[in-house]
Amino acid sequence: MALIVQKFGGSSVADAERIFRVAKIITDTYQAGNQVCVVLSAQGDTTDDLIEKAQEINPDASRREMDMLLACGEQMSIALMAMAIEKLGFPVVSLCGWQVGMNTDTNHSGARIKKVECDRVRDELDQKRIVLVAGFQGVDRHGDVTTLGRGGSDTTAVALAVALGADLCQIYTDVDGVYTCDPRVVPEAHKLDEITYDEMLELASMGAQVLHNRSVELAKSYNVRLEVLSSFTGNPGTIVKEAAKKVEKTYITGIAQDKKIARFALVGLEDVPGVAYKLFSVLAKGKINVDMIIQSLGRDEQKDIIFTVADKDVMDCAKLLDANKDTLNFDHMDINTGVAKVSIVGAGMLENVGIAAKMFEALYQQHINIHMISTSEVKISVLIDKDDSDRAVRVLHNQFFQ
Ligand code: ADP
Numbered sequence: 001m002a003l004i005v006q007k008f009g010g011s012s013v014a015d016a017e018r019i020f021r022v023a024k025i026i027t028d029t030y031q032a033g034n035q036v037c038v039v040l041s042a043q044g045d046t047t048d049d050l051i052e053k054a055q056e057i058n059p060d061a062s063r064r065e066m067d068m069l070l071a072c073g074e075q076m077s078i079a080l081m082a083m084a085i086e087k088l089g090f091p092v093v094s095l096c097g098w099q100v101g102m103n104t105d106t107n108h109s110g111a112r113i114k115k116v117e118c119d120r121v122r123d124e125l126d127q128k129r130i131v132l133v134a135g136f137q138g139v140d141r142h143g144d145v146t147t148l149g150r151g152g153s154d155t156t157a158v159a160l161a162v163a164l165g166a167d168l169c170q171i172y173t174d175v176d177g178v179y180t181c182d183p184r185v186v187p188e189a190h191k192l193d194e195i196t197y198d199e200m201l202e203l204a205s206m207g208a209q210v211l212h213n214r215s216v217e218l219a220k221s222y223n224v225r226l227e228v229l230s231s232f233t234g235n236p237g238t239i240v241k242e243a244a245k246k247v248e249k250t251y252i253t254g255i256a257q258d259k260k261i262a263r264f265a266l267v268g269l270e271d272v273p274g275v276a277y278k279l280f281s282v283l284a285k286g287k288i289n290v291d292m293i294i295q296s297l298g299r300d301e302q303k304d305i306i307f308t309v310a311d312k313d314v315m316d317c318a319k320l321l322d323a324n325k326d327t328l329n330f331d332h333m334d335i336n337t338g339v340a341k342v343s344i345v346g347a348g349m350l351e352n353v354g355i356a357a358k359m360f361e362a363l364y365q366q367h368i369n370i371h372m373i374s375t376s377e378v379k380i381s382v383l384i385d386k387d388d389s390d391r392a393v394r395v396l397h398n399q400f401f402q
């Protein structure tokens with residue numbers, strides 16, 4: 001008997017027919033003699049619809065109330081799935097984040113899990129029930145509902161797998177596994193049988209939404225055996241693990257894009273020590289996460305600092321900078337939401353000269369202009385116009401994988 005955590009994403013439970021298809025996967029796993037703990041996301045576009053509803057009422061709603069609203073989507077899914085499993089004649093119980101002791105910090109809409117108590121889950125499993133847990137949600141020290149950030153149900157699943165000491169954590173989604181690139185953008189992308197935690201973490205952090213990046217971080221820290229597979233096809237998926245066997249000697253594992261990003265330029269800052277420190281301290285205090293950063297050469301005792309933030313932080317970031325305009329002492333601020341970040345990811349990148357040149361050549365041949373570049377040991381990212389992003393991903397896939 002094994003203890004298996006299974007997670008099903010929004011599209012896998014979007015309607016009654018899909019709920020019953022998933023119920024069958026769950027009950028088959030249970031009937032095979034396993035203990036099964038299942039994490040569910042909100043159905044289809046429910047989370048987006050709830051955000052839209054909130055916008056109609058108050059576009060400046062507090063993050064606390066947004067969490068109260070968004071957590072409803074996952075609660076609906078677990079109740080409906082429990083009803084389906086009851087109908088199939090199996091013992092089942094659905095539980096919200098607070099009922100399973102999914103304790104988080106107080107950072108609403110981007111909460112981090114601090115501890116999973118999960119005594120209740122264990123009791124229910126011991127009583128031979130299938131346990132359904134609402135993904136994406138937790139509870140903070142005040143007893144308030146929190147959410148883990150978009151795509152966070154994957155992290156709920158891995159956190160439960162860690163806390164329960166599960167033998168396997170299966171992430172069921174709407175594609176067959178992890179591909180060299182989003183298969184919806186590049187149909188020629190190929191499925192990877194295996195990928196390392198590090199490479200997956202980098203791909204997920206660069207925008208490959210197939211896994212929430214924090215779920216991969218957790219899986220790596222606790223060595224959770226993670227499998228990404230389709231709830232539709234029954235095909236074998238992708239195993240995410242410490243070391244992966246490489247069929248062919250490629251230096252690039254995959255390509256990712258992030259269209260939910262914006263570029264801020266602060267123009268005419270003083271060219272003196274401490275300016276960057278002041279700016280990024282203000283942003284850090286406002287809990288704004290900054291990604292790429294460049295600073296221009298000083299001229300006429302002035303310089304510019306350009307950086308990117310996630311779309312969801314644009315309003316807060318702009319307000320914060322406006323409120324601190326006098327202390328930061330810049331001439332003006334330019335915000336561009338029409339940008340995207342495209343990254344090539346691979347562990348073998350460092351030892352191989354010419355990879356950056358090969359990347360920039362492919363973009364140049366398509367006349368795609370690069371606004372910013374950043375590199376690390378395992379990735380090269382460029383900031384380009386959002387309208388060019390899909391084309392850039394295709395041409396890069398062609399350059400490195402064809
Ligand atoms: P779920 O609702 O199951 O959590 P998501 O929409 O969050 O599903 O993630 C699955 C989607 O991720 C796929 O439909 C695919 O379009 C996208 N995706 C992006 N990059 C990749 C990749 N490298 N491999 C597989 N899927 C990817």
Ligand code: ASP
Binds near residue numbers: 042150151
């Ligand atoms: N329902 C949430 C979202 O759409 C969480 C998730 O699907 O993982 O972001």
Ligand code: MG
Binds near residue numbers: 151
């Ligand atoms: Mg997801």
